[in-house]
Amino acid sequence: MGDAIASSGTSGGFARGRRVASLAGAAPGDRVYRVVITAFALMIPALLLLIAVAIGVAAWPALSAAGLSFITSSEWNVQAGKFGAAPAIYGTLVSSFIALVLATPLALGVAIFLSEIAPKWLRQPVAFLVDLLAAIPSVVYGLWGIFFLVPMLRDHVVPFFRDTLHLGNTPLFSGPAYGPSMLAAGVILAIMALPYISAVTREVLIAVPRSQRDAALALGATKWEMIWDAVIPYARSGIIGGVILGLGRALGETMAVTMVIGNRPEISASLLAPGYTMASLIANEFTEATSDLHLSALMAVGAVLFVITLIVNGMARWLVWRVASGPKS
Amino acid sequence: MSALRRRKAGNVFMLGLTYVAAVLATLPLLFILFHLLQKGASTLTPDFFTNMPRPVGEAGGGMSNAIVGTLILIAIAAAIGLPVGIGAGLYLAEKRGGALAMTVRYLSDVLNGLPSIVLGIFAWQFLVRPFGNFSALAGGIALGAMMIPLVTRTTEEMIRLVPNSLREAALALGYPRWRTSMSVILRTALPGIVTGALVAVARIAGETAPLLFTAFGNQFWSTTLDEPIAALPLQIFAYAISPYDEWHKQAWAGALVLIVIVLIISLAARHATRARFGSAAD
Numbered sequence: 077m078g079d080a081i082a083s084s085g086t087s088g089g090f091a092r093g094r095r096v097a098s099l100a101g102a103a104p105g106d107r108v109y110r111v112v113i114t115a116f117a118l119m120i121p122a123l124l125l126l127i128a129v130a131i132g133v134a135a136w137p138a139l140s141a142a143g144l145s146f147i148t149s150s151e152w153n154v155q156a157g158k159f160g161a162a163p164a165i166y167g168t169l170v171s172s173f174i175a176l177v178l179a180t181p182l183a184l185g186v187a188i189f190l191s192e193i194a195p196k197w198l199r200q201p202v203a204f205l206v207d208l209l210a211a212i213p214s215v216v217y218g219l220w221g222i223f224f225l226v227p228m229l230r231d232h233v234v235p236f237f238r239d240t241l242h243l244g245n246t247p248l249f250s251g252p253a254y255g256p257s258m259l260a261a262g263v264i265l266a267i268m269a270l271p272y273i274s275a276v277t278r279e280v281l282i283a284v285p286r287s288q289r290d291a292a293l294a295l296g297a298t299k300w301e302m303i304w305d306a307v308i309p310y311a312r313s314g315i316i317g318g319v320i321l322g323l324g325r326a327l328g329e330t331m332a333v334t335m336v337i338g339n340r341p342e343i344s345a346s347l348l349a350p351g352y353t354m355a356s357l358i359a360n361e362f363t364e365a366t367s368d369l370h371l372s373a374l375m376a377v378g379a380v381l382f383v384i385t386l387i388v389n390g391m392a393r394w395l396v397w398r399v400a401s402g403p404k405s
Numbered sequence: 406m407s408a409l410r411r412r413k414a415g416n417v418f419m420l421g422l423t424y425v426a427a428v429l430a431t432l433p434l435l436f437i438l439f440h441l442l443q444k445g446a447s448t449l450t451p452d453f454f455t456n457m458p459r460p461v462g463e464a465g466g467g468m469s470n471a472i473v474g475t476l477i478l479i480a481i482a483a484a485i486g487l488p489v490g491i492g493a494g495l496y497l498a499e500k501r502g503g504a505l506a507m508t509v510r511y512l513s514d515v516l517n518g519l520p521s522i523v524l525g526i527f528a529w530q531f532l533v534r535p536f537g538n539f540s541a542l543a544g545g546i547a548l549g550a551m552m553i554p555l556v557t558r559t560t561e562e563m564i565r566l567v568p569n570s571l572r573e574a575a576l577a578l579g580y581p582r583w584r585t586s587m588s589v590i591l592r593t594a595l596p597g598i599v600t601g602a603l604v605a606v607a608r609i610a611g612e613t614a615p616l617l618f619t620a621f622g623n624q625f626w627s628t629t630l631d632e633p634i635a636a637l638p639l640q641i642f643a644y645a646i647s648p649y650d651e652w653h654k655q656a657w658a659g660a661l662v663l664i665v666i667v668l669i670i671s672l673a674a675r676h677a678t679r680a681r682f683g684s685a686a687d
Contacts, residue, residue: 109583113499116492117509120557123550124512127519127527134530185426193423204675205431211671212437213611215638216660219645220437223444223653267433274430298416328520330614331642355522355614362526362618378526382519389518393511 128382135376138369146376152341154361159373163341165380167258167351171333172326174262174347179270180319186270187277192303203278210271218335221264226255226336229263234348247345256338259347264332269322276318276396280311317395324389328381330355354381438664445661448654453662458624458640461649468659470626474541474635475610475666477628478620481545482552482609487602489549490556494598495586497557498564510561517554524550525615533619541627541634544620548609555608559601563594596677603674607667613638637663 139146142159149160186206190199234253238244284307292306293299308315338350339360354377365371452467459466493509500506524547532543567590575585591598613636616622622639623632637659644656 105581105583109586113492113496114505116489117496117505119489120493120509120516120553121512123553124516126531127523130527130530131523134526182426182430185423186430189423189427193420194427202427202431205434208668208671209430209434211607211667212434213613213638213660213663213667215611215613215641215645216437216441216664219641219656219660220440222645223657224436224440270430270433298412300416300419301412304419324518328518328522330520330522331638335642335645355520358522358526359614359617362529363621375526375530378523382523385518385520386515389515393514 131375131379131382134372135379136372138372138376139379141369142373142376146373147380150341150343152357154365154367154370157367157369159369159376161354161357161373161377161380163343164352164354164357164377166343167261167337168327168353168355168381168384171258171261171265171337171351171353172323174259175265175269175326176319176323178263178266179273179322182266183270183273183277183318183322184315186274187281188303190274190278191281192299192307206271206274208271209267210275214268214329214331215335217264217268217332221260221332221336225264226257226260229257229260230255234259248347251344251346251349253348254338254350256336256350257348258337258344258351261333261337261351261353262347264336265326265329268329268332269326272325273318273322276321277311277315280314280318280396281307283314284310313395313398317392317398320388320392320395324385324392327388328355328385330359334359354378441657441661441664444654445657445659448658449661453658457626458655461651464651466655468635468637468640468655468662470623471635471637471640471659472662473628474620474623475637475663477541477630477634478545478548478616478636479606479610481542481630482548483602483606485546485549486552486556486605486609490553490602490605491560491591491598493553493557494560494564495591497561499586513554513557516550517558520614521551521612522614522617525618528615529618536631538631539619539621539633540631541620542630544616544634544636545630547615547619548612551609551612551615552605555605556598556601559604560594560598563597563601564590566597567593600674600677603670603677607670607674610667610670611638611663613642637666 138159141157142149145160147160147165148162149158150162151158151160152163153159186202190203194202230253234249237249243249288306288310289302292302297305333353334356337353337356339352339356340350341352341357342349344351358374358377358381361370362374365374452465454467454472455469456465456467457470458468493513497506497510497513528543528547528550532546533539571589571593572585575589576582580589616636616639620636620639621633622643623635625635627634641656641659641663644652644659647653
């Protein structure tokens with residue numbers, strides 16, 4: 077009973093408290109307090125609205141000049157005033173896709189390890205190490221990428237795929253491998269997205285009810301069968317949500333990608349060819365943009381990026397929310 | 406019987422793979438830390454912290470201006486992100502299910518998912534373009550905007566952990582609501598909020614993208630808020646993509662300093678969390 081009143085929270089219990097307090101003459105302070113915190117809360121929608129309007133207005137001249145060709149054309153020619161962002165959009169999507177392909181199985185494995193398998197003493201330290209990946213600044217990833225990852229991929233991984241696995245003739249591994257490439261960007265994004273995906277996955281796995289596991293074990297399942305057939309399906313949409321959250325991170329990532337992708341506005345099927353992303357296009361050209369139309373075009377790239385991440389994050393949140401509010405037996 | 410054996414073998418194999426995944430996932434971190442120490446430590450003399458950047462060819466030189474610049478930018482960001490974030494968090498915790506609260510919570514998540522480069526061009530449009538010059542203030546504000554959703558979320562979560570009985574006890578004693586919030590709720594939730602604030606600071610301390618077109622970087626000593634200011638991440642970026650070996654060394658040393666700053670803040674955050682769980686046990 078006492079619990080019921082307490083958990084009814086602000087609506088019931090406190091309204092009465094407030095009335096008593098206002099009788100005691102404390103209302104002015106309360107009113108100021110409410111106005112102040114409401115004002116702070118309103119700053120968030122205001123800020124977001126401001127961002128959307130500012131970027132939308134700034135992007136408009138380029139978008140209206142280029143029309144749909146802004147996202148379909150591959151010609152990004154500053155001198156001619158032609159702005160087609162297709163290579164950057166393509167690069168953003170492909171590098172993020174590579175990142176997910178690499179990071180998802182790994183993150184799933186770590187999350188299963190941490191929630192189901194690891195001995196207690198190992199959980200905290202391993203989880204901490206993986207979480208720390210999220211704390212490393214993007215520019216440090218970029219530095220490491222330039223001087224370690226890119227040469228390593230070029231000298232060891234690419235020859236392995238080409239010569240040992242004989243994949244050199246497939247379009248994915250064709251062409252010269254200078255180093256900075258779509259592949260390097262994908263790998264570095266995978267490392268950066270990994271902690272986000274694994275953290276969410278770990279959380280939803282832990283939230284799976286004990287009874288789900290016990291039932292599978294009671295039916296004679298091995299531990300892995302229990303995990304794969306009883307735990308993962310239960311947490312599926314949450315895991316997908318985590319993956320999409322990682323995608324959101326990867327899409328907007330700027331510095332590390334700019335430093336390893338090679339920054340060439342061309343669409344190439346080869347993973348070894350340099351590419352471009354929307355974020356790195358902005359990072360590279362913004363301070364050197366001279367004409368108003370060029371600036372506006374870069375703002376438009378930002379607007380497209382904004383919209384894409386908005387959609388992706390919205391999807392992720394919806395999926396995670398479905399798990400969180402789903403049936404709890 | 407052989408089916409059982411196959412299932413058991415599959416079990417051992419797949420469980421083994423999760424061990425491999427755990428090892429693979431921790432490897433990049435260990436590699437990065439190892440390379441930072443290997444390549445950065447030798448350049449990291451006391452001079453690095455007290456000297457200004459030097460032109461190529463001159464030995465020595467450091468990043469004193471960038472280190473100070475980063476600290477200034479963090480301070481500006483915290484001055485904006487903390488009050489707004491904590492205030493909004495208080496609002497969300499008190500009005501849990503209200504329509505405005507739901508909207509604000511959702512939009513705060515949207516803001517959190519916004520690519521930092523987009524915040525960068527926004528800050529440029531609003532705070533650099535109209536004034537005609539890059540400034541530390543614009544960079545700090547861009548970082549502060551990044552902090553807001555992080556602080557809002559942890560503040561709300563931490564306040565929700567405060568037992569309702571505490572709130573009721575304070576109200577029953579005749580405390581007005583604002584004093585209940587300030588001196589009972591906020592105080593109880595403080596260690597958790599400090600953790601959230603530190604995590605947010607650690608996250609923005611290394612941000613580069615929002616600073617590219619706002620703080621811009623500066624080769625000279627500057628602590629003026631309406632001038633371009635040097636920042637550690639910007640300096641690392643500029644040196645990393647330069648063609649000079651000496652500058653690469655400087656970049657590694659700078660990255661090591663940046664990582665140490667971020668790690669210290671992260672560890673402090675963990676410590677604050679432990680303090681919270683320690684006191685919440687009673």
